[in-house]
Amino acid sequence: MSEHAEGPYRSGYTTGRGVTSGRRWSQAWRGGVYLLGSLGSGIVTALALPLLCHPRLARRWAGWHRDRAGRLLDTPIAPRPAPPATARRTWTDPTTRRNLLWLPVNAATGVALGLAALLCVGNLLPAAVATPLWWAFEPEDRPRLFIDIPVTDWADALILGPLQLLLLTALAYLFLPPMARAHARICLATLSPSTAEQLTDRVAVLTRTRADVLDAHGAELRRIERDLHDGTQARLVAIAMRLAVARQALSDNPRNEQFLEGLLRDAHEGTEEAMTELRDVIRTVYPPIxxxxxxxxxxxxxxxxxxxxxxxxxxxxxxxxxxxxxxxxxxxxxxxxxxxxxxxxxxxxxxxxxxxxxxxxxxxxxxxxxxxxxxxxxxxxxxxxxxxxxxxxxxxxxxxxxxxxxxxxxxx
Missing domain, CATH: 3.30.565.10 (Histidine kinase-like ATPase, C-terminal domain)
Structure with a gap:
């Protein structure tokens, strides 16, 4: 159905010799958008932290980040377990604890990595504007390149502007994709269940499926027994009775050929029907085909x-x-x-x-x-x-x- 990943986070972000330049630029674009979104979500998390500590809101907020990180990494996200039925179990649920842990982690990593992306992307605009339009600004409002170098003549504009564009573009090309992947992996690692929790869930699933298998096995045995008892066995009994009557009739009156022929014909037809029913029963156990x-x-x-x-x-x-x-x-x-x-x-x-x-x-x-x-x-x-x-x-x-x-x- 779907290709299996060779590693924990195989995705469209895999770098190597086979990655084309266009694909790499697409990764840089997606990484920049993701990090700027992480900056916004980190700020929202920090400002609304008391409100987001409610288990239901934390669950939705964490779920949105999980889905977002999974899309970035092209990683299938397992469905989240249903929330506990009672408020008391909600606060003690491991998933709730992970969701609450993600709030400060997201506030810290989202703001830090998002600011780095904003600094890189945001300084591309002054360079693009300063190169052709530096002269249109008042002397005190002239654009500045490399943070604090004012552009006062065409030499500065034509040398420093393209240089800043080149350097920032190279930084975005090289570092935005791995920074975005790092944040996404931190998100999934924080919100993913521990090995012990996975083992507990696995045992619960196996226990449930084992019970289902035992029920299905019992039902299958009862069905086979019923089919054999009500169908095949009844036909075999009828065949035996007809053969016994034919044997008795043959000993009493050997010349009664028409009566004997009818009994033997019924016995033959019953034998074929019994064989058909047996084949049907066997086919449901393991198809001979x-x-x-x-x-x-x-x-x-x-x-x-x-x-x-x-x-x-x-x-x-x-x-x-x-x-x-x-x-x-x-x-x-x-x-x-x-x-x-x-x-x-x-x-x-x-x-x-x-x-x-x-x-x-x-x-x-x-x-x-x-x-x-x-x-x-x-x-x-x-x-x-x-x-x-x-x-x-x-x-x-x-x-x-x-x-x-x-x-x-x-x-x-």
């Missing part, structure tokens, strides 16, 4: 059977664990079933790719949208299967469409 054709072949068959024209794009997957293959197969099959039944789509697409130890699956359609796992459309089952393997599921389905369901599964 995966063992026969592999994941690519199984997905090709699923997309071919879909009632909506579906394009399949499969990259180089290498070896994928069987459990991951089953989850992908069931997810694609369920999603395409929903597309055919509910979306009113005319086209759909399935894209499967692998990056390092992550398998990504994207199912799209151009239907009416509005898919929601809380309404029992099969998405809840997809999410449950993915979470059982420590995967993630994202559903983007605005009203009016289109819909994109994205799965990411570990397959190391």
């Amino acid at each position: 995966l063992a026969d054709r592999g994941l690519a072949g199984a997905l090709t068959a699923v997309t071919a059977r879909c009632g909506v024209p579906t394009r399949l794009d499969i990259g180089d997957l290498d070896r994928v664990p069987a459990a991951v293959e089953a989850v992908v197969y069931f997810a694609v099959a369920e999603a395409l079933t929903n597309v055919a039944r509910h979306s009113h789509a005319t086209t759909a697409g399935v894209r499967v790719s692998r990056t390092a130890d992550r398998l990504s699956v994207a199912i799209t359609d151009n239907g009416t949208g509005g898919a929601d796992h809380r309404r029992g459309t099969g998405l809840a089952g997809i999410r449950r299967r993915a979470l059982a393997l420590d995967g993630t599921v994202e559903v983007d389905s605005p009203a009016g469409g289109p819909t994109t369901i994205t799965l990411e599964l570990p397959c190391g």
Whole structure:
């Protein structure tokens, strides 16, 4: 789905030989705008510090800075946890403490780095004005270059003006991007949860998914038992009874061929129906097509059977664990079933790719949208299967469409 960063903050700000001059100037521009915005937010933070100490305001203020820093670094920002339900828990919540810590940090770093950017950018204007228009000012109001050198003749204007422009432009080109990145990283480092908090959250997620997996496993066993008991077992009992009657009839009256033929025909048909039901049950446990054709072949068959024209794009997957293959197969099959039944789509697409130890699956359609796992459309089952393997599921389905369901599964 998306490219994985090679480092903690891989972004458009990566410098190196491959970075073009135009891209570098874009970085300098973005960095300058970001730092000037940080200067304004730092001043606001310092002036409104007592007001911003309210947990809800601090949360919103910190969240705005997190999103801003993430956009600058092109770093995906994890969704923030929901705020605590009670005021007492709000004040003791680690997130609240980080938000409050960010206030003085932002006031200090934002003002310091923002003033440096303002000094650099702000002094470009006097140089640009002094070079051609120094003579238009009164002697006492003549522009000054390099902070305190007045421009009194054309020699000063033509030498000092371009020199100041060149030096300040070089400073902006070289230092504004790393200064902006430094502030953004300080922001994310201050507002990001600690390792202990991440571990606690991870344990909570695993505990919840484990409970969901156990519930799903129990429900699946009950379904298989019910299908075998009510379907296949009942048919096998009926077959056994017919064969017993046929055996008895054969011993009593060997010439009653029509009666025997009817019993054997019913037994044969029942056997075929029982075999079909057994195959259906086995298919829900682990689709035989995966063992026969592999994941690519199984997905090709699923997309071919879909009632909506579906394009399949499969990259180089290498070896994928069987459990991951089953989850992908069931997810694609369920999603395409929903597309055919509910979306009113005319086209759909399935894209499967692998990056390092992550398998990504994207199912799209151009239907009416509005898919929601809380309404029992099969998405809840997809999410449950993915979470059982420590995967993630994202559903983007605005009203009016289109819909994109994205799965990411570990397959190391």
